[in-house]
Amino acid sequence: MKNLEVAKMLYEIADILEAQDVQFKPRAYRNAARSIEELSEDIVDIWKRGELEEIPGVGENISKKIAEYLETGRLRYYTELKKEFPVNLEELGKVEGLGPKRAIMLYKKLGVRNLEDLKKAVGQHKIRELEGFGEKNEQKIAEGIGLAAESGKRMLLSQIMPMAQELERKLHSLKEVEKVDVVGSYRRRKETIGDLDILVVSKNAAKVMDFFTKIEDGLKVLVKGPAKSSVLLSSGLQVDLRVFNESDYGAAMLYFTGSKEHNIVLRTHAISKRMKLSEYGLFRGERKVAAKSEEEVYRALGLKQWIPPELRENMGEIGTSLKGKLPDLVELKDIRGDLHCHTDWSEGRSSIEEMAGMGKSLGYEYMIISDHGGTLVPIARCMNEKKILEQGKRIDALNKKLDGMTLLKGCETNIKDDGSIDVSNATLKTLDIATTAIHTKFKMPKKEMTKRIITAMENEHIDIIAHPTGRLIGSRAPLDFDFDEVLDAAKRTGTVLEINSYPERLDLDYLHIFKSRGKTRFTLGTDAHEKAQMRFMEFGVAQARRGWCEKKDILNALPLKELRKTFGF
């Protein structure tokens, strides 16, 4: 997968062009880079099909450059630029307050090429003497170097959520605060969060800013103004807070929820209607047309529906809302059961009874017990076939005692290198729903990997492929296989792809879900290894929503009777 490599190169070209005061091109390169970064498909495949120009933001010139790079392994245009400016802009850009222009300036005047050089220049107090820099800037850069290692580290949504909720509570405790909302990528329920954006309604902004900049856990105040302040928490999380009037709050919510791309399209749309949109409202000339609520602003722009935050990723949501055709997104309350759970029969930490108790308290109609089973060693405490059958009997017995909820017999088996399953068909047949997944040998040629997964799907006893891409956010890359072929196989064999709700997995991710919607349905499973983790369902639902899923796309929104029919048990 060369996507990130190509994106990085385009970002760097953008930075160098910007440092040279080139107009508009930097943005063009950045747009292209961002699209490529977010592709769910390998750019090499797109190039081979001759469809580079179909990528949003990639036109004739950039596509030629990408093709040259993929074909020859280098891009002359880029190497020329780098020869002129041999600067590690990616590294230097992580220093707060240092952008491409100043970085290039530091190279020209002081020969700074990377973080190491920058440290030296700061140490020798050379930066303060440069025109346009000064003592304070030098000091800021010195602090920025220390923080650079920490910054840019994104945290999982599940780690951020408790912090966000606590900040919300603290701000609410201040009597001057009328409203608090955590917005930004948190509100859009992105799988990882870089920083938190908080909006507050208050008539006493100064008081709120004083309170916020002295907040417990604050490590450093980055910015403090009458309308905006930023604090770096000791956890490394940056929190931005803005205070607004009640009357502008909707426009502010809209603006700070983003995404940036959603906003740009929305603002451009406003211009086309001879209006101007900012965080203070939608204006026609001097007159404020709408600002109080998001609904009001969207409506005034001619959109027929309010766009849920999870959809605001510039994937066609604005055009779709103009036509009034947005999906009616699945909600947590639609989910009638968890279809991926472990217990202490394999590597889980809670008993079947404890898990069932949790399922009941969540109001579920059913849930599966899908412990690890099979012969592949690396999986902790895999059940052998005898134990799988024994567990099945135990579940049957428990079901007679359980009132109002049904336990389903399941097992998470393993896909061997050749695509066969490490549990016999005879045993798989005794299960209500059979799940399988890749847990070994994550690297093999794309063709082989594709065949391996499809072979598993063709086993008539297999119902679900769990965490299909195998990625672990921040630590393991997704498996390399042809997703379209697997999608076709899902349609053909009736095998379902899972949306794994475990925060490090969230697999399928929203781009794959978006692409698959309508071609196959999905199951949601938490992959809980203890009862409390069954609450991860909300993250899976969020991911499904980000992939535009409706209730009908999710199998565990079905009543048990329908689920039985679908899986034939």
Place this chain on the structure above:
DNA sequence: GCCGTTTTCGGCCCGACTGTTTTCAGTCG
């Protein structure tokens, strides 16, 4: 360099904060 419910040419989001300026540039989101 890209793109089109205003356009195939002529535009390209917008405002806050900071530091260094004496009216603004750079950075950030």
